[in-house]
Amino acid sequence: MLVLASVQTQRITRVMRMIWVISLFILITTNCVFCAEKPKVTRNVEITADDEKLRDPAGYEAIKELHRLMDDDQSGSIDRFESTDFLQEDLKLTGNDRTRRERAFHHDDDSITVDDMWESWFESEERAWDEETLSNWLVHVVKLPQYKKNFIEKKVTGVALPR
Numbered sequence: 403m404l405v406l407a408s409v410q411t412q413r414i415t416r417v418m419r420m421i422w423v424i425s426l427f428i429l430i431t432t433n434c435v436f437c438a439e440k441p442k443v444t445r446n447v448e449i450t451a452d453d454e455k456l457r458d459p460a461g462y463e464a465i466k467e468l469h470r471l472m473d474d475d476q477s478g479s480i481d482r483f484e485s486t487d488f489l490q491e492d493l494k495l496t497g498n499d500r501t502r503r504e505r506a507f508h509h510d511d512d513s514i515t516v517d518d519m520w521e522s523w524f525e526s527e528e529r530a531w532d533e534e535t536l537s538n539w540l541v542h543v544v545k546l547p548q549y550k551k552n553f554i555e556k557k558v559t560g561v562a563l564p565r
């Protein structure tokens with residue numbers, strides 16, 4: 403009687419194991435077939451200026467420092483008087499060139515905060531410059547061709563400009 407029960411238990415265990423293996427096989431093959439038919443999903447993730455502060459902390463700190471240099475009274479924003487002063491005294495710009503840059507800097511905003519500056523920089527074409535575009539600017543606009551080789555070797559792109 404005991405032997406019969408033992409044989410029956412072994413049979414049940416074998417059947418259970420077989421059911422488990424078949425279930426596992428079906429699960430794996432079903433998933434594989436499902437995966438093979440599923441197109442690869444590409445997610446379009448939009449990076450905001452706020453996100454980029456965390457991704458490029460050195461760039462954000464550099465913009466903060468530039469803002470601090472222009473914000474003479476350290477009020478937290480650059481007014482038109484401060485930007486004019488910066489363009490005239492520090493950059494030695496006068497006439498139409500100064501007026502054009504002042505308009506481009508302020509647009510309709512009389513007081514530019516750090517985040518305003520950061521957002522402008524984040525959205526600028528220059529920030530997206532690749533190594534070649536940046537080195538061309540260095541040679542033809544800044545007139546420092548002697549540094550082109552260093553910039554290319556260090557793979558400097560537009561993102562690094564304010565640093």
Ligand SMILES: [Ca+2]
Nearest residue numbers: 473477479480
């Ligand atoms: Ca100020």
